[in-house]
Amino acid sequence: MAITWNNGTTTYTLPAPGKTGHRVRKVSQSATRRAVSGRLGIDLRPAYWQITIPWPMLTQAEKTALETAYNACAGIASTLTLLDGRSFTVLAAQYDFPEDTVMDVDDAPFYSVELQFEEVL
Amino acid sequence: MQATNTAGAAFSAAFQTACMADARTPACKVYIQWDGANWVDETLNLVSHQGEARLSAPDDSALLGQGTVGSATIALNNRNRRYSRLASGGDASLRAAFGGRGGVSRRGVRIYQGFTVGSPVPAPEYCQIFDGVIYDWADDDDQMLFSLQARDRGNLYLQTKVSTPVRRNYRLDEWIAELADAAGIAAGDRSLEPALFTVPWAWADAEGVMSEMGRAAQADGGWLYWNHHGKLLFKNLLAWAGQSSVWTITADDLTAIQPGQQIDLLATEVAVEWQPRQADELGVCFTLDERKIIGPGQTIEFEAKSGQPVWSYFLPEKDTDYRLVSSGGGDMNEHATVTLVEAGRNAQRATVRVTNNHATLPMILIWFQLRGIKLQGGPSQEIVVAATTPPLTGTYRRSVPSNVYIQSDAQATALASFLAERNSRLQPLWRLSLMRGTPAFELGDRITFSAAGRSVETPRDGHILAHAWEYGDDGFFSQTLEVLDREYLYPYSDYFVIGSTALGAGRAWY
Secondary structure: OEEEOOOOOEEEEOOOOOOOOOOEEEEOOOOOEEEEOOEEEEEEOOEEEEEEEEEEOHHHHHHHHHHHHHHHHHOOOOEEEEOOEEHHHHHHHOOOOOOOEOOOOOOOEEEEEEEEEEOOO | OOOOOOOOEEOOOOHHHHOOOEEEEEEEEEEEEEOOOOEEHHHEEEEEEEEEOOOOOOOOOOOOOOOOOOOOEEEOOOOOOOOOOOOOOOOHHHHHHHHHOOOOOOOEEEEEEEEOOOOOOOEEEEEEEEEEEEEEEEOOOOEEEEEEEEEEEHHOOOOOOEEEOOEEEEHHHHHHHHHHHHOOOOHHHEEOOOOOEEOOOOOOOOOOOOHHHHHHHHOOOEEEEEEEOOOEEEEOOOOOOOOOOOOOEEEHHHHEEEEEEEEOOOEEEEEEEOOEEEEEEEEEEEOOOOOEEEEOOOOOEEEOOOOOOOOEEEEOOEEOEEEEOOOOOOHHHHHEEEEEEEHOOOOOEEEEEEEEEOOOEEEEEEEEEEEEEEEEEEEOOEEEOOOOOOOHHHHHEEEEEOOOOOOOOOHHHHOOOOOHOOOOOOEEEEEEOOOOOOOOOOOOEEEEEEEOOOOEEEEEEEEEEEEEEOOOOOOOOOEEEEEEEEEOOOOOOEOOOOOOOOOOOOOOOO
16 A cells, blocks of 8 residues: 545655654643642643655656655645545645755665654644 | 624534534634725734734733723735835725825724534624724835834823813713713713712813723722723723622633732732812902904804813803903993804803994994802812732732812712722632634633642632633744732622622612
């Protein structure tokens, strides 16, 4: 199964993230405060999922495919489906597309990219 | 304390429990009247809101008069450039509103705050904590945030000037109602308690309506302010006298408690100025300084302004008050109708209407005067009342500035006596930082508070002078109250309250 990203119009199949897989984390928005007596108060707010996907050592073609999908989906509430079949309505956080480049012995570039997504509630 | 939610029903038990619960789920709504007519729910883009409502400046709780302006700040997510006037991604209807001559200035804003409560299916229940208008706005392009600065409903009337006829023996709340009518504040948008004092003479001549109503409230020792529902409220000096405590706050509910006092209010005596007024004899109050030409069959109107208020105008009489001639100098008085416009008769200005009834000849108004009974102001007088038990050695006099609605010895004496006692001791002031905000609080509410192990071991009562709230960035709905301690406000508990206490019962106030 592949990771897909749908912006409401087009479904993009993203490169396989490699053996590192992806990281998902449920982020609490709830806040706590303590009264002068020591009593604790909690104001609850819905938690949301934060998803981080690293793509180590992408070829230039794979990186271009990922960037194309990113350009079409970033900033739009879109559907991200992960390797395990779970899907989330997400925004690509902070609009970043960080890439680290290394060159192999033949001077061919390889790119490591890590994208972060935040669930839209 | 508000009693009903935004659906118009009494607050549910679950809502009241949520106000003080250890764990609760805050919910809020923000509505904006972008086009001046339709309320648009902008909650989906809400990042945070905060605001403040206040009865008085911190150094002046003894004679409040006009409340300070309530305000709110709302931050909205502008991710899709919804609120950016020139961005193509924005909303077309909003672009139209922002692009108008006045932008979205003075468009309505409402904030509801509440909790998600109930079972088996929890649902949000709200109460309204702010009703006002947009004052200013800012688009943070980098952060993609749009923020609105809002002011209470009084902002709509800040520049409104009103003129009225002279009124005699009006109760001050009736006078405030007349000013409100003149400004276009609908009867349903105000709630005025009966005032304690009647003012012998009252009038307005192109006066700012908000400051004038504030002066009238001050002359009664009362408060005038706009509440969270966008209503204009007037409370008389005894509004708090018979009030019961509506909420109890303990150390479990406070993150901080800070005692203070209003040191600058201390006085050994209080001076109140009053300004006597009396009707003068019939006299000339306006003389026309120019000639006016009226064509055949034509009607003109002009304004006759007087330097002094006129209690009663005399209708202009031909030969005595005006003379109209033809271009050849012939008498035209018989061919003219000269009168005063009923709606234009105000204290210091009257609209004069002259009609030329002649079919062919123009006429010239070469002389005109308006007679009436003017009001004469006597020299200001002052009542000075010393504190029964002075708080300080030496003389510390606090003066109530000149107020045109303090016109009698009795009124000035009552206010001075009240203030002399009120200011003869320090009035404790408490700043309570609440761990859990309670959105239903209203200004003036009597609450009971204590903080065992801190500065207040045993429960005290006080009235909310100001409350500030914040909800958003840190996920907490928090609130800070400024509370005037009640211990020395009313020495007795059985005052006669107009409209509340039965006749024959209760203690008279001063």
